Amino acid sequence: MTKNRIGVFCAASERIDPLYMEKAEELGAWIGSQGKWLVYGGSNLGLMEATAKAVKANGGQVMGVVPTLLEERGRVSTLLDVIFPTVNLSDRKDLMLQEADILVALPGGIGTLDEIFHVLAADSLGYHDKQVILYNVDGFWNGLLEFLHGLEARQFIHHPLKERLKVADTFEQLVSYLTD
Numbered sequence: 414m415t416k417n418r419i420g421v422f423c424a425a426s427e428r429i430d431p432l433y434m435e436k437a438e439e440l441g442a443w444i445g446s447q448g449k450w451l452v453y454g455g456s457n458l459g460l461m462e463a464t465a466k467a468v469k470a471n472g473g474q475v476m477g478v479v480p481t482l483l484e485e486r487g488r489v490s491t492l493l494d495v496i497f498p499t500v501n502l503s504d505r506k507d508l509m510l511q512e513a514d515i516l517v518a519l520p521g522g523i524g525t526l527d528e529i530f531h532v533l534a535a536d537s538l539g540y541h542d543k544q545v546i547l548y549n550v551d552g553f554w555n556g557l558l559e560f561l562h563g564l565e566a567r568q569f570i571h572h573p574l575k576e577r578l579k580v581a582d583t584f585e586q587l588v589s590y591l592t593d
């Protein structure tokens with residue numbers, strides 16, 4: 414399967430460790446250099462803007478999936494090649510999933526967690542078969558992974574987690590998931 418449209422979930426916060434910005438930029442630069450599309454939240458904040466800037470600077474294109482509320486608040490990036498307006502957060506998640514070939518979660522907060530679980534829950538019911546990759550920068554997702562593996566061990570998860578939820582501990586590993 415071709416993976417030309419890379420969906421990225423990531424933090425809106427600007428107050429995070431610069432390491433996360435660097436890793437977002439590295440991913441964005443790779444997406445751009447491969448001539449791929451970034452499909453993301455389309456905001457001018459945090460890791461979202463850092464990723465989009467690097468994509469554009471390296472020859473890629475960006476599609477922002479933006480709820481009208483965020484548009485009204487002036488939170489839309491000026492970098493977007495395509496803007497996909499949505500009514501609310503729910504249809505935004507559906508559209509991001511629909512438009513992306515594969516999904517990557519960079520470090521993030523509640524919004525990012527919501528997006529990850531949307532993809533996993535829809536997959537567990539058979540709505541799609543797209544992978545989500547946790548980019549485990551500096552062990553960022555270890556706590557979540559421990560919790561999920563505990564759920565799996567106690568039979569709360571229906572399908573083997575490792576089939577759909579991939580974990581990339583390094584940039585090289587992430588790129589291999591995006592290219593394999």
Ligand SMILES: Nc1ncnc2c1ncn2[C@@H]1O[C@H](COP(=O)(O)O)[C@@H](O)[C@H]1O
Binds near residue numbers: 461
């Ligand atoms: N202000 C926002 N603008 C655009 N997209 C947003 C915004 N806040 C959340 N999102 C979506 O959720 C994640 C980021 O949320 P965090 O709580 O910071 O993790 C991002 O992937 C957006 O799609």
